[in-house]
Amino acid sequence: MSSIDFNQFVKYSKAGPRYTSYPTALEFSDQFSYESYIRYLENSTESLSLYVHLPFCRSACYFCGCNVVFTSKQENLDRYVEYLKKEIDILAQHLDTTREVIQFHFGGGTPTYYSAASLDEIVGYIKSKFTHWSPNAEMSCEIDPRYFNEEQMQVFAKHGFNRISFGVQDLDEKVQKEIHRLQPLSLTQKAVELARKYGIGSINVDFIYGLPYQTLESFKKSLELSMTLDPDRVAVFNYAHVPWLMKTMRKFDETTLPTPQVKLQILQHTIEFFETHGYKMVGMDHFAKPNDELFLAIDKGELHRNFQGYTTKGGANLIGIGLTSIGEGLRYYAQNSKDMSEYEALIDSGKLPFVRGVELSDDDYVRKAVIMELMANFSIDIRRIEKEHTIVFRDYFAHALTELQEFMEAQLVTVDENKLSLSPTGTLLIRNIAMPFDAYMQKYQGSKKSFSKTV
Ligand SMILES: C[S@@+](CC[C@H](N)C(=O)[O-])C[C@H]1O[C@@H](n2cnc3c(N)ncnc32)[C@H](O)[C@@H]1O
Numbered sequence: 001m002s003s004i005d006f007n008q009f010v011k012y013s014k015a016g017p018r019y020t021s022y023p024t025a026l027e028f029s030d031q032f033s034y035e036s037y038i039r040y041l042e043n044s045t046e047s048l049s050l051y052v053h054l055p056f057c058r059s060a061c062y063f064c065g066c067n068v069v070f071t072s073k074q075e076n077l078d079r080y081v082e083y084l085k086k087e088i089d090i091l092a093q094h095l096d097t098t099r100e101v102i103q104f105h106f107g108g109g110t111p112t113y114y115s116a117a118s119l120d121e122i123v124g125y126i127k128s129k130f131t132h133w134s135p136n137a138e139m140s141c142e143i144d145p146r147y148f149n150e151e152q153m154q155v156f157a158k159h160g161f162n163r164i165s166f167g168v169q170d171l172d173e174k175v176q177k178e179i180h181r182l183q184p185l186s187l188t189q190k191a192v193e194l195a196r197k198y199g200i201g202s203i204n205v206d207f208i209y210g211l212p213y214q215t216l217e218s219f220k221k222s223l224e225l226s227m228t229l230d231p232d233r234v235a236v237f238n239y240a241h242v243p244w245l246m247k248t249m250r251k252f253d254e255t256t257l258p259t260p261q262v263k264l265q266i267l268q269h270t271i272e273f274f275e276t277h278g279y280k281m282v283g284m285d286h287f288a289k290p291n292d293e294l295f296l297a298i299d300k301g302e303l304h305r306n307f308q309g310y311t312t313k314g315g316a317n318l319i320g321i322g323l324t325s326i327g328e329g330l331r332y333y334a335q336n337s338k339d340m341s342e343y344e345a346l347i348d349s350g351k352l353p354f355v356r357g358v359e360l361s362d363d364d365y366v367r368k369a370v371i372m373e374l375m376a377n378f379s380i381d382i383r384r385i386e387k388e389h390t391i392v393f394r395d396y397f398a399h400a401l402t403e404l405q406e407f408m409e410a411q412l413v414t415v416d417e418n419k420l421s422l423s424p425t426g427t428l429l430i431r432n433i434a435m436p437f438d439a440y441m442q443k444y445q446g447s448k449k450s451f452s453k454t455v
């Protein structure tokens with residue numbers, strides 16, 4: 001990638017979705033009824049991907065945009081396990097639990113805020129209900145290295161976990177202090193060693209750029225240090241600053257956040273850094289070693305994007321279990337309650353804790369295919385989309401193509417009869433380039449408090 005005049009790019013810094021779903025979560029509503037959701041669960045036959053949300057954390061990292069419940073009370077953790085079990089019992093009444101499970105993911109919060117015994121209890125319970133596990137199932141957990149011990153790792157090993165994602169965020173002490181997350185590199189190194197000792201073959205570390213006091217120089221140093229961990233994958237997320245939604249983000253002095261120019265410089269450096277260190281870019285925020293299945297999936301057209309980021313297991317029916325979890329089928333998204341009392345009350349009434357979602361129209365369905373392909377591959381196979389959705393791409397997306405004109409003129413996007421592709425520089429603006437294909441975008445224009453900034 002050649003040197004870029006980022007001053008020109010600053011105009012693209014606007015609010016926009018990260019497209020972990022399409023339609024985005026802002027379109028989820030109670031118009032998608034409980035009965036419709038149950039019908040989908042009862043009639044689906046695809047393999048299963050199970051997501052279990054363990055929402056608890058001990059203390060707040062101020063940048064955190066995840067659905068978290070802060071607690072220091074063991075009884076809250078224990079009570080939640082009992083509700084998870086009841087939720088799983090209700091699920092088992094509505095879906096065929098002999099469908100093959102090809103993916104299992106513990107997300108949070110901090111899943112390892114739970115003791116080894118509790119984690120064992122939860123996975124054991126799920127395995128007793130869902131009986132058919134693929135021998136190649138991807139089993140993963142998000143881990144905060146500050147809360148991780150050998151007993152927990154033994155439980156993960158016993159249950160066949162093969163992927164772990166560690167939160168690091170930044171290695172600069174000043175930044176760590178400001179984000180309220182002191183985590184020395186040595187601690188992360190120990191956590192990574194522990195995972196490797198138990199045979200975890202795929203270790204991911206998460207970084208975030210755009211945090212207070214980060215500079216190009218400080219981030220360069222953090223990336224250099226990250227190489228001592230020899231991660232198989234690295235996620236480098238663009239900090240989603242949404243203080244109107246997340247109170248702790250209001251603790252940041254916004255003048256200490258890096259400017260869009262600096263963020264673009266960091267992103268460009270990050271891409272070059274990983275390329276020179278033997279990693280390849282996967283999608284908009286992931287890097288993987290060239291033998292990683294994510295990377296191999298790009299060539300086969302099998303890389304998909306979902307709520308957990310990028311995956312090769314695209315065709316599965318994602319079932320969200322636990323507070324706030326989101327499920328995804330071919331034609332729907334379904335979300336559980338974000339409110340613990342409501343979550344518990346729904347389960348107590350014998351129902352799943354589902355509260356909102358969206359059923360995809362034919363138009364949503366084709367736009368989802370286009371946007372997800374763009375987010376995963378930085379290109380669109382126009383011919384295949386036309387065939388699979390019986391549309392004429394140029395006609396169907398005439399409006400989007402007009403909006404993309406400025407990107408084409410800047411040679412960030414090229415379109416011919418067969419393919420729409422992004423130039424390497426265009427990939428830096430992937431969210432902006434996906435937005436013209438989003439039919440709901442107009443609704444949010446002018447409303448500042450919807451999405452985080454794209455740049
Ligand atoms: C749900 S968190 C769980 C990880 C675990 N609790 C930890 O902190 O290590 C998953 C990842 O989301 C990312 N993340 C959280 N808040 C974010 C934000 N506002 N913008 C961008 N990425 C964010 C962080 O990189 C974090 O590691």
Ligand code: SF4
Binds near residue numbers: 056057064066110
């Ligand atoms: S980043 Fe992780 S540990 Fe920190 S508040 Fe968010 S979920 Fe909890």
